[in-house]
Amino acid sequence: MRIVLCYPVERHHVEQIQAAAPDATVVNAGQERVDEMLPTADVFVGHAKVPVDWDRVLAAKKLKWIQSSAAGLDHCLVPGVIDSDIVVSSASGLFAPQVAEQTFALMHGLLRRLPLFFRAESKREFIRLPTDDLRGKTVGIVGLGGNGRMIAKVLAPWDVRIIATDYYPIDRPDCVDDLWPAEELDRLLSESDIVILALPLNASTEGLLDADRIAKMKPGSYLINVARGSVVVESALVDALASGHLAGAGLDVTEVEPLAESSRLWDDDKVIITPHVGAQSSRRVSDTTDLVAINLRRHLAGKLPFNRVDKRLGFPHPSDVWRGETS
Numbered sequence: 081m082r083i084v085l086c087y088p089v090e091r092h093h094v095e096q097i098q099a100a101a102p103d104a105t106v107v108n109a110g111q112e113r114v115d116e117m118l119p120t121a122d123v124f125v126g127h128a129k130v131p132v133d134w135d136r137v138l139a140a141k142k143l144k145w146i147q148s149s150a151a152g153l154d155h156c157l158v159p160g161v162i163d164s165d166i167v168v169s170s171a172s173g174l175f176a177p178q179v180a181e182q183t184f185a186l187m188h189g190l191l192r193r194l195p196l197f198f199r200a201e202s203k204r205e206f207i208r209l210p211t212d213d214l215r216g217k218t219v220g221i222v223g224l225g226g227n228g229r230m231i232a233k234v235l236a237p238w239d240v241r242i243i244a245t246d247y248y249p250i251d252r253p254d255c256v257d258d259l260w261p262a263e264e265l266d267r268l269l270s271e272s273d274i275v276i277l278a279l280p281l282n283a284s285t286e287g288l289l290d291a292d293r294i295a296k297m298k299p300g301s302y303l304i305n306v307a308r309g310s311v312v313v314e315s316a317l318v319d320a321l322a323s324g325h326l327a328g329a330g331l332d333v334t335e336v337e338p339l340a341e342s343s344r345l346w347d348d349d350k351v352i353i354t355p356h357v358g359a360q361s362s363r364r365v366s367d368t369t370d371l372v373a374i375n376l377r378r379h380l381a382g383k384l385p386f387n388r389v390d391k392r393l394g395f396p397h398p399s400d401v402w403r404g405e406t407s
């Protein structure tokens with residue numbers, strides 16, 4: 081069995097993977113060699129950030145399993161992979177604590193008007209302006225998977241009403257006041273003071289927040305996107321901010337990354353942009369490798385991996401989500 085890695089592993093991570101599959105050949109391809117090496121892989125672990133010739137990979141008929149090192153799977157869920165027998169598993173939920181921290185940074189930053197204060201600070205200006213509170217707000221979380229649930233848990237002590245929608249509206253955590261099916265999105269948008277996007281990008285969520293949907297958001301509400309930029313029609317968002325319909329947007333992701341230098345979002349003092357760092361953490365590679373090792377042992381024992389995704393949806397069924405099991 082040949083395992084091709086493409087995430088920023090160090091030697092001890094490679095050794096951990098080798099220990100989980102002692103008879104396998106482990107190749108640390110990195111971004112430089114991933115396209116060349118993928119057709120030779122039985123198992124691919126990582127996140128190719130460079131273009132990959134998936135037709136060549138599929139023609140080689142070798143690849144059996146992709147373990148993504150990212151929560152989002154848009155990097156590998158190309159039509160050929162979706163239609164194939166290749167099993168795909170994700171890092172869903174693994175980075176939920178840091179995504180929740182990022183969500184809070186963006187949300188509090190907007191409510192406490194940090195973009196304006198930072199701009200004033202850079203000019204050595206001491207200007208007092210009114211700020212807004214989180215307490216008492218209705219927060220709508222779109223997508224109550226691993227990230228959405230962690231965001232709800234962290235929000236709970238703040239005296240807020242938490243509502244959420246999900247494709248699988250089951251297992252409502254106590255801290256979530258209402259959990260509705262994904263089709264109830266418009267209701268969530270119309271009731272929320274802050275809308276947090278924590279859902280995957282797939283064929284049915286691309287462009288989900290278009291001009292019509294944004295118009296359904298409460299006037300003066302905020303949008304936080306820690307999911308994928310293409311879930312939002314960015315030109316419609318720019319217009320809604322310019323018209324004052326939205327009070328602010330906190331964006332860790334944008335439609336095109338890096339965000340174009342010409343984007344009006346850069347200049348808007350109601351916007352905070354971070355460069356897709358929501359899932360970053362000093363523990364990320366180690367946490368990922370722990371799951372990889374557990375899933376490799378399962379693979380060798382003929383079991384399906386934790387976090388196996390429904391390839392058409394791009395996320396796992398709740399019953400397949402990894403909840404810290406070690407085998």
Ligand code: OXD
Pocket residue numbers: 149150151152153171175359360
């Ligand atoms: C992601 C990640 O999916 O960084 O955005 O894991």
